[in-house]
Amino acid sequence: MSSCHGGAPRTNLLPNPAIPLPRAAHDHPIIVAIVGPPNSGKSTLFNRLTGLRQKVANFPGVTVEHRMGKAKLKDEQEVFLVDLPGVYSLHPRAEDEQVTHDVLKGERPDFPKPDAVILILDSTNLGRNLVLAAPILSLGMPTLILLNMADDLALRGGKVDVAALSAELNSPVALVSATKGTGIDRVQQFLLATAAKLSTVALPRVELPVLQDVPKCRQWAAKLGVRASYKAPSPPLWTRRLDTVFLHPIAGPVIFAAVVIAVFQSIFSWAQPAMEGLKQAVAASGHWMTSVLPDTPFRSLLIDGVWSGVGAVVVFLPQILLLFLFIGILEDSGYLARAALIADRTMAKFGLQGKSFIPLLSSYACAVPAVMATRVIENKRDRIATIMIAPLMTCSARLPVYTLLIAAFVPNIPILRGVLYLPAATMLSLYVLGFLAALFTARMLKSTILKSQRSSFVLEMPPYRWPTLRSLALRLIDRAKIFLTRAGTVILLVAISIWVLAHLPLQHGKTPPLEHSYAGMVGKGVEPAIKPLGFNWKIGIGLITSLAAREVIVGTLGTIYGIEGDEPSEGLQKAVRKDLSPAGAVALLIFFAFAMQCFSTIAIVKRETGGWKWPIFQFSYMLALAYSGSWIAYRLASHFLT
Amino acid sequence: MRPKVKGRKVRSGKNVPPTVVHTLAELPMGQRCILDHLELPEDIARRLMELGFLPGNEVIPARRAPGGGPRIFRVDGSEVALRHETAARVFIRRDPESDLVVLP
Ligand SMILES: Nc1nc2c(ncn2[C@@H]2O[C@H](COP(=O)(O)OP(=O)(O)OP(=O)(O)O)[C@@H](O)[C@H]2O)c(=O)[nH]1
Numbered sequence A: 001m002s003s004c005h006g007g008a009p010r011t012n013l014l015p016n017p018a019i020p021l022p023r024a025a026h027d028h029p030i031i032v033a034i035v036g037p038p039n040s041g042k043s044t045l046f047n048r049l050t051g052l053r054q055k056v057a058n059f060p061g062v063t064v065e066h067r068m069g070k071a072k073l074k075d076e077q078e079v080f081l082v083d084l085p086g087v088y089s090l091h092p093r094a095e096d097e098q099v100t101h102d103v104l105k106g107e108r109p110d111f112p113k114p115d116a117v118i119l120i121l122d123s124t125n126l127g128r129n130l131v132l133a134a135p136i137l138s139l140g141m142p143t144l145i146l147l148n149m150a151d152d153l154a155l156r157g158g159k160v161d162v163a164a165l166s167a168e169l170n171s172p173v174a175l176v177s178a179t180k181g182t183g184i185d186r187v188q189q190f191l192l193a194t195a196a197k198l199s200t201v202a203l204p205r206v207e208l209p210v211l212q213d214v215p216k217c218r219q220w221a222a223k224l225g226v227r228a229s230y231k232a233p234s235p236p237l238w239t240r241r242l243d244t245v246f247l248h249p250i251a252g253p254v255i256f257a258a259v260v261i262a263v264f265q266s267i268f269s270w271a272q273p274a275m276e277g278l279k280q281a282v283a284a285s286g287h288w289m290t291s292v293l294p295d296t297p298f299r300s301l302l303i304d305g306v307w308s309g310v311g312a313v314v315v316f317l318p319q320i321l322l323l324f325l326f327i328g329i330l331e332d333s334g335y336l337a338r339a340a341l342i343a344d345r346t347m348a349k350f351g352l353q354g355k356s357f358i359p360l361l362s363s364y365a366c367a368v369p370a371v372m373a374t375r376v377i378e379n380k381r382d383r384i385a386t387i388m389i390a391p392l393m394t395c396s397a398r399l400p401v402y403t404l405l406i407a408a409f410v411p412n413i414p415i416l417r418g419v420l421y422l423p424a425a426t427m428l429s430l431y432v433l434g435f436l437a438a439l440f441t442a443r444m445l446k447s448t449i450l451k452s453q454r455s456s457f458v459l460e461m462p463p464y465r466w467p468t469l470r471s472l473a474l475r476l477i478d479r480a481k482i483f484l485t486r487a488g489t490v491i492l493l494v495a496i497s498i499w500v501l502a503h504l505p506l507q508h509g510k511t512p513p514l515e516h517s518y519a520g521m522v523g524k525g526v527e528p529a530i531k532p533l534g535f536n537w538k539i540g541i542g543l544i545t546s547l548a549a550r551e552v553i554v555g556t557l558g559t560i561y562g563i564e565g566d567e568p569s570e571g572l573q574k575a576v577r578k579d580l581s582p583a584g585a586v587a588l589l590i591f592f593a594f595a596m597q598c599f600s601t602i603a604i605v606k607r608e609t610g611g612w613k614w615p616i617f618q619f620s621y622m623l624a625l626a627y628s629g630s631w632i633a634y635r636l637a638s639h640f641l642t
Numbered sequence B: 001m002r003p004k005v006k007g008r009k010v011r012s013g014k015n016v017p018p019t020v021v022h023t024l025a026e027l028p029m030g031q032r033c034i035l036d037h038l039e040l041p042e043d044i045a046r047r048l049m050e051l052g053f054l055p056g057n058e059v060i061p062a063r064r065a066p067g068g069g070p071r072i073f074r075v076d077g078s079e080v081a082l083r084h085e086t087a088a089r090v091f092i093r094r095d096p097e098s099d100l101v102v103l104p
C-alpha cells in the first residue's frame, strides 16, 4: 500500500506552530483521539473513561474501526473520545491502520480532525513503544502520554521517571494502569483542560528525529529512555513457561485437542441442565398463560405464535453462553495469537496466512465481527478470500439448529471409550466440516480469481494474562443481551408473521388447516425444490424464514408446531422427528453448515468489499454448495441409515 | 539468487555442529545474534524495523510453532513471529560476546 492518498489535503510532518483556536464547549464537541501501538490498552482506557463496552482482548488488532464515545467528566464539559485501531507508525500497511492514519490526519470525510491526542504506550517495553511518540508528537496537537500497564511494570521490577520524560517531551506524561484505574485522574485533568481552553495545554516542543527513518526514531527513543532513567522490567517468566508447554511439539497439539473436545462435550453435558430448566420455565409459563387468558385469537397468537416461537430459541442461551465463555478465555489469555502461529503452516497450504486464522476463529462466534476483523490482513486479496470463507465457519447462530437436530436424532451413546459421546462428536464433525469447506474454498479462490504472491506473516506475541472474571462476565452479559434482543425482535417478528400467515385466508370464517394457509402455500411452493433433499413443506417454511438468520428456523418450527397443538418447545424434538427422516436430518444439518442464511453478514460483506459483487458471489456459491452437499448427504444417508 | 554475503562461522555449543550462518532463518534456536541488514520489500522491511528488527539490535530465535511453522524471535523487548522465508532475508552477524544462550 502506498502512503499516497489521492487528492487528500497534505499535512505537515513538522510540528504545527499554529495553536488551534480556543472553542467554546458548546460550539463544537471537542474530540480527543486515543492512539497507541496494538494491544497497549487503548480500548480498556476508552471503556473506563466512557463507560462503553468496546471489545477488549489480549492480541494485537482487536479494534479495527474508530469508535466515538462521550467521556464521563466531573464537570459538564463535553469531550468526546475516539478509540482507534493500534498502529506501529503512521505508515499504514493494513486497512485498520489506515483508519487511524486518516482520522489523525483529518483525511476522513465522515470524521472531523481530533483536537488532542492521548498516546498510550506499553510501559513494560517503553524503548520500542516510544518510537511511535515521534510521528504522533509531530502532528503538533496537544498530547497526553500515558505509560500503561503500570501494575505489570511494578510487578516485574521496572521503573521510569515520569517527570523527566515529561520535561524531555514538553508534554504531560503519566504512569497508569487502564485495568486497575490507577493514575486515571491525570487523564480526567487533561480532558478538562483540553475542553476548557485548548491554548493552555502545552504543545509538544521536542527535537524530533527524521521521521522517515526508523533507526533514527529508535535511537531517539533510546535516548529518551536513558534520560527518563527507564529500567526495563524483567522478562515475563510465566509467559515463557506457558509457551514452553503450549508450543511444545507434542504437548501443545495434545492440549489443544483436549480443550476442543472438552468444549464440545460441555456444550452437551454442562449446558443441558440449564437448558432443561429454561425449557420447563417456558413451558410452565405457557401453561399458566393458557389458564389465565380467555380463549381468544390473541391468546393463540401470544402462546402458539410468540411463546412457542421465541421460547424455542431462547432455551439455547446456555449453549451460546458456554461457547462465548470459551472464546473469551482464548482471546483474553493471549492463546489466540499462539493459535494463529500454529495455524500459519496449514493456512499457507491453502494460500492464506496465520493472521487469517484470527478472524476465522472469531467467526465461531459470529461472522459479522469476523468480516470486520479481516481488516488486519495486509494483502487485499487475502483479505477478500478470508471474508469469503468466514461465513462457512460454524457461527453461534447455527448452534440452536445443530443442537435441536442432534438431540432429536443422534442417540446418546459413548464413543472413544467414553471420552466423547456421539452427539458431541456429531457436533464436532459439523464444525470440522465447516472449517474444511472454508479451507477448500480458500484454496480454490486463491488459485484462481484471488491469486497473489505468497504473503508474509508477521505477528507480535502478547504476554499471557489471566482472563478476569469481570471481563468474562461482561462478555457473557453483552452476548446474552444480543441473543435475547434478537429473540425479541427478528424472531418475534417472524413468529407473529408466521402465526398470521398460518391463520389466513379464512375459510367460511374459520382458520384454514395449515396446509391451505398462506404459510402452507409458500411451503408447498418451495417443496418441489427441496424434496430431493428430504425436506417437506413445513421445513420449507423454516428454510425461507431462516434466510433472515439461521436460528429463526427453530423459532418458526416452534410456532408451526405450537399452532398444530404440540407442547411449546418441550415437544419440538419429538415434533421434528415426524417431519424429517434421519437422512433428511443429516441433509438439513449439511444445508445449514454451508448455506449463507444471514442478512447481517451479507450487509457487512457488501460494506467491507465496497459493492454487491462479492456478497452476491458468496451467497450463490454457498447456496450451491449447500444444495449439492445436502443432496449428496441425503442420498448417502438414505442408503446407510435405513 | 541470494546475494553474496560473507558467511561467518558460529562458534557453537556441544550439540550443534559448526555451520556458516548468515541469515536469521539458519540461526539455531537460542543462539543470540546481531542483526545486520534486511533484504525485503520496502513496506515489510519497515514494519519489521518498527517491531525492533533494526541493524545492531540483538535477536534470539526463541521458539518454533509445533509441526514446524514460523519461529518466534525475541527482539527489542518483545516476541515476534516470522515465517522462514522472511527470516531468510534478514541478515545477521554473530554477537561477538556470547555463545549459545540457555533459554529459561
Ligand atoms: N496488566 C494490565 N493489563 C492491561 C492494562 N491495560 C490493558 N491491559 C490488557 O491488555 C490487553 C489489550 O487491551 P486492549 O484495551 O484491547 O488494547 P488495545 O490497545 O485496544 O488493542 P488493539 O485494539 O488490538 O489495538 C487486554 O488483555 C487488557 O486486559 C493494564 O493497565 N495492566
Ligand SMILES: [Mg+2]
Pocket: A042, A043, A044, A055, A056, A062, A063, A084, A085, A086
Ligand atoms: Mg482496541
